[in-house]
Each structure stands twice: as C-alpha cells, then as structure tokens.
Amino acid sequence: MPGTVRSPTMTRVAFAAPYGLESTLRFVRAAASLPDVRLGVISQESAEALAAKLPTEARGALAGHARVDDAHDPDQLTAAVRDLGRQLGGRVECLIGILESAQVPLAEVRERLGIRGMDKAEAERFRDKAVMKDALRAAGLPCARHRLAHSAEEALAFARQVLPVVAKPPAGAGAKDTFRVDRIEELEAWVKNVPPSRARPLLLEEFLTGSEHSYDSVTLGGRTVFHSISDYSPTPLAVMETPWIQWTVLFPRHIDGPEFAAIRRAGARAVETLGMVNGLSHMEWFRRPDGSAAISEVGARPPGAQFTSLLSYVHEHDFYRAWAEVVIFERFECPERRFSAGAAYLRGQGTGKVTGVEGIQAVQRELGDLVVEAKLPQPGQPKASSYEGEGYILVRHPETAVVKSALERIVSIMRVHLR
Numbered sequence: 094m095p096g097t098v099r100s101p102t103m104t105r106v107a108f109a110a111p112y113g114l115e116s117t118l119r120f121v122r123a124a125a126s127l128p129d130v131r132l133g134v135i136s137q138e139s140a141e142a143l144a145a146k147l148p149t150e151a152r153g154a155l156a157g158h159a160r161v162d163d164a165h166d167p168d169q170l171t172a173a174v175r176d177l178g179r180q181l182g183g184r185v186e187c188l189i190g191i192l193e194s195a196q197v198p199l200a201e202v203r204e205r206l207g208i209r210g211m212d213k214a215e216a217e218r219f220r221d222k223a224v225m226k227d228a229l230r231a232a233g234l235p236c237a238r239h240r241l242a243h244s245a246e247e248a249l250a251f252a253r254q255v256l257p258v259v260a261k262p263p264a265g266a267g268a269k270d271t272f273r274v275d276r277i278e279e280l281e282a283w284v285k286n287v288p289p290s291r292a293r294p295l296l297l298e299e300f301l302t303g304s305e306h307s308y309d310s311v312t313l314g315g316r317t318v319f320h321s322i323s324d325y326s327p328t329p330l331a332v333m334e335t336p337w338i339q340w341t342v343l344f345p346r347h348i349d350g351p352e353f354a355a356i357r358r359a360g361a362r363a364v365e366t367l368g369m370v371n372g373l374s375h376m377e378w379f380r381r382p383d384g385s386a387a388i389s390e391v392g393a394r395p396p397g398a399q400f401t402s403l404l405s406y407v408h409e410h411d412f413y414r415a416w417a418e419v420v421i422f423e424r425f426e427c428p429e430r431r432f433s434a435g436a437a438y439l440r441g442q443g444t445g446k447v448t449g450v451e452g453i454q455a456v457q458r459e460l461g462d463l464v465v466e467a468k469l470p471q472p473g474q475p476k477a478s479s480y481e482g483e484g485y486i487l488v489r490h491p492e493t494a495v496v497k498s499a500l501e502r503i504v505s506i507m508r509v510h511l512r
Contacts, residue, residue, distance in 0.1 A: 102129065105181040106421055107174050109135045109190035109199055111164035113146040116397060120191050122147065123413035125154035130421060133157030133177035133185075137164050157181050165194060167201040174202060189420050193392045196220055210420070211393060215368035219393035222261065223296050225367060229388060232366045234359055236388040237299040243291050245284035252280050257300040259330065271330060273300060301379040301387050305329065306353075307342075308360040308376040309396050309404065311415070311425050312369040317361035319427050321404055322348040326500075329377070332480050337442040339482070339504040342400070344407050345493045346433040355386035363388055371423050373416045375400070398481050399436050399466075406434040406465055406489045433493040435500045439470055440482030441509035447474040447483055452507035456486065460499050463488040470509050483509050 108124055110117045113136065125132045133156055136143050140158040147155075157180030159173035178185045188208050190199050200216035203209070218228055223241035230236060238255055242248035252258050252274060260283070261271040274280045274297075289295040305328040311319040324343045332340045349357075356378055364374050375396035377389040395401050395416050404412040410428035419425050441447060447470045456464075470483035477483050486507075488499045 103131045104129060104187060104421060105131045105133075105178065105183055105185050106187045106189065107133050107135060107159075107177045107185045109164050109170065109188070109192075109195055110143075111137050111192065111195070113138055113143045115146075117191060118146060118151075119401070119413050120395070120416065122151040123411070124189070124417040124421065125151045126414065127417055127421065131156040131181045133159065133181050135159045135161060135164060135170065135173040135177070137161060165198050167198045167205070170198055170202045171205055174206060174208075187421050189417075191394050191416075193220065193394050196393050211368070211370065211372070215370070216393060218367045219369075219374075219391055222390050223294075225391065226298075228366055229363055232362065234363050234366065234388060235355075235386055237301050239296060239298045242289045242295045242297055245281075245288050248284050248289055248295055248297055249277065249280060251297050252277055255297070255299050259298045259300050261296050261298070271333060273330060273334065298389075301381070301389065303379045303381040303387075305377065305379050305389070306356070307396065307400065308356050308378055309373070309400060310360060310364055310376070311373050311419060311427075312364055313371055313419065313423060313425055315365060315370050317364055318425055320348075320357070320360060321407070321430075322353050322356065323400070323403070329480065337440060339438060339440050339507070340480075341435055341437050341500040341504060342398070342403070343435040343493070343497055343500060344403050344433060346407070346430060346491065347493070348430070352380065352384070355380070355384060359386050359388065363391060367391060367393075369393060371419055373412075373419060398438070399485055399487060402466060402487060403434045403436060406487065407432050432489050432491055433496040434465070434487065434489040435496045437486045437488075437500050437503040437507075438480075438482045439484040439486070439507055439509050441470070441476060441511040443511045444476055445511040446476070447472055447509060448512045449510045450484075450507065451510065452503075455506050456503055460488065460502065463490055463495070463499050465489045476511055 144152045157177045159176045161169040161173050174185050188203055196216045197220050200211050200213040204212055218224055226236050226239045240251035257275045259273055305325045307323045309321045310317050326341050332338050373395045376391040379387045401412050408428035450470050466487040468484045490496050
C-alpha cells in the first residue's frame with residue numbers, strides 16, 4: 094500500500110464530495126471539525142455553492158476547494174488533489190470520500206500520488222460484487238452462489254440451475270438496480286432486451302431467504318475493533334420492488350445473543366479478507382431459517398440511510414467524527430452500546446409531489462418522547478428517486494421492544510400523499 098510522511102503539526106486532507114448533499118456534508122463537517130486538520134474539498138459545485146450549504150463554523154474551517162466536472166474521473170481527481178496541495182501549503186497526505194462509487198477512483202489517485210490509504214486492488218474487491226464473492230468463497234466464508242454472466246447463454250444456464258435468482262450490476266450499491274427473477278421466461282425477456290456482454294456483464298446470485306440485516310464495522314490496522322448489527326423490515330429488495338412500502342431498520346441494544354453468532358464469526362473475517370485496513374464498512378447479510386449466515390455484499394464506506402446517525406444515537410458517540418478520525422488519524426475510541434434505536438422511512442404511494450402527510454399529530458402525541466431526529470416530507474417536495482423515501486423518523490429507547498413497537502406504529506399510521 095502507498096505510504097507518506099505526515100506533517101508534524103497539521104494533516105492535509107482532501108475530501109471528494111461530488112455534490113453537497115446533506116448526508117455527505119455531515120461527514121465533511123466532521124472532518125473539518127478535527128483539530129490538526131487542514132481540509133480541502135473536491136466537488137462538482139463551485140466553492141460558493143458548497144459554502145452556502147455549510148454552517149459558518151464549517152465554512153470557516155475549509156482551507157481549500159477544487160472544482161471538477163467529474164469527481165469520479167481519476168485524471169480530474171489527480172489534478173484537483175495537486176491543486177489542493179498548493180492551497181493547503183504542502184502535499185496532500187490523506188484522500189477520503191464516502192460514496193461507494195468513488196472508492197475505486199480515489200484508490201487509483203492514492204496510488205498515483207503515493208498517498209496512504211486503500212489501494213485500487215482492495216477497493217475493487219469491495220466494489221465489484223463478483224470479485225468480492227469469489228474472494229469470500231475462496232476464504233470459506235458463506236455467501237450466495239453467483240455467476241458473472243457475459244452473455245445471455247451464461248445467464249440462462251446459471252438461472253436454470255439456481256432459480257429464483259437476484260440480478261444486479263457488478264458495481265451496484267445495496268439494492269439499487271437489483272431485481273428478482275422467479276421464472277426463466279422473465280430472464281429470457283430481460284437478456285433479449287439488454288444482452289449481457291464483456292463490457293456490461295450481469296451478476297446473478299442465488300436468491301437468499303430469511304431475515305436480512307446489516308453488519309457495520311470499524312477496522313484499524315487490518316483488524317476489526319468494533320461491530321454493530323441491525324435488522325431490516327422488510328428486506329431492501331422487497332422495498333425496491335414495492336415503492337409504496339414504508340420500511341424500518343432496528344438497531345437492537347444487545348447483539349451478543351445466539352441469533353447473531355454466525356455473523357459475529359464471519360463478519361470480521363469477511364471484511365479483513367476483502368482487504369479493509371482502516372475504515373468504517375457496511376455489510377448486508379441474511380440469517381437463513383436454519384440460523385446460518387450468508388453474506389450478500391460489503392461496502393468499503395460508511396453506511397447510508399441514516400445508519401451513521403443511528404450508530405451515534407445507540408452509542409451516544411459521534412460516528413461521523415469517529416469515521417473521520419479512523420481514516421485520517423487511524424484511531425478509534427470504542428463506545429458502549431447504551432440504547433436501541435431505529436428508523437422509519439416515509440414513502441408516498443404513486444407519483445407526483447407531496448401534498449400532505451397524515452399521522453404526524455398522532456406520532457407526536459403517542460411517541461414524541463422517543464423521537465430523536467426527523468425529516469418530514471414537505472408539501473411540494475417531489476417523489477424521491479431513492480428507496481429511502483421522502484422523509485424519515487428516528488427513535489431511541491433503552492429497550493429494544495419499545496423501539497420496535499414504535500417503528501411499527503409509525504409506519505402503520507403515517508401516510509405520505511402524492512399528486
């Protein structure tokens with residue numbers, strides 16, 4: 094892996110943030126808040142547009158900005174990092190970003206410029222889901238049977254043996270662009286319209302049954318030093334296939350029971366096998382009906398969909414700042430798990446814009462003391478393109494059963510109206 098000599102006083106950091114989305118800016122603010130960091134941002138927005146989205150203290154903490162047309166282009170990123178080095182007063186020592194799609198180009202730039210951090214081969218093992226599963230199976234780790242099909246014939250031959258299957262792009266993130274195939278005729282129609290090729294292969298996986306969960310972990314020096322487990326209801330694929338479902342994620346307070354024994358054994362080994370050295374990763378996995386675990390996929394980046402906020406609420410520890418400290422200074426303070434927490438994702442039925450939200454008063458009256466954060470859909474807001482929906486409510490309590498009941502109640506009474 095590339096290495097570098099750190100500044101004795103300030104660490105010069107480049108943060109690749111293509112657009113100033115709120116989810117990204119939380120991590121930018123965390124990095125900017127660290128003492129002994131000179132932070133520059135690479136984005137596809139102007140410095141003025143980015144600064145307008147940041148609070149005054151974070152805006153003042155930014156020491157540089159480089160605009161690019163494409164924040165996933167290694168050539169443009171390389172030029173931007175060099176530009177930031179001039180602005181920051183010396184060679185950039187750390188190059189970071191949170192988007193899964195950016196991990197491979199960032200790794201390539203690190204190799205070009207001799208910056209410490211994840212290299213290209215490691216990043217590609219996380220990004221390319223077929224390569225990932227090959228590595229996991231070679232290490233004896235449980236994951237779905239799969240085939241990277243470069244032709245219609247390859248795809249159909251595998252599906253005939255394994256149906257039902259899940260089809261997805263090799264470089265997909267989570268359930269995005271993923272669909273289930275139950276009948277061979279469905280796949281025949283798909284590959285006729287969009288035939289797989291060497292340039293655009295199709296990844297097919299065995300359809301896993303059971304409950305779906307996440308395994309979020311912190312790695313330092315190639316060793317897993319922290320993990321968290323959460324429960325999805327329903328599965329992300331079901332959410333993608335049924336756009337109106339309001340789904341939930343539950344972070345139980347206690348994760349040391351026998352129901353999670355299989356992933357406690359396999360999770361750390363999987364992340365370490367794929368090559369994580371220093372970072373926060375997000376794994377999705379299934380608990381089969383017989384209690385065994387099967388790993389679906391792993392991202393070499395912090396979790397999205399408010400999971401990082403939930404980790405913070407569960408542990409009373411700022412995991413946005415914790416991620417920044419791990420990737421910049423290679424340090425982590427392991428917190429105690431003190432609460433259960435969860436998210437209810439609010440999704441409207443149909444198309445159009447938000448005209449109203451039903452059930453807000455009832456939730457405030459019944460569950461207001463449990464709510465720790467909320468983003469409610471606003472009138473005129475367009476329907477979200479993401480499976481996260483138009484808004485969310487986060488709740489917390491020391492008892493898991495209380496949080497689970499609150500989440501079920503929220504999605505049962507709240508309705509987002511679109512027109």
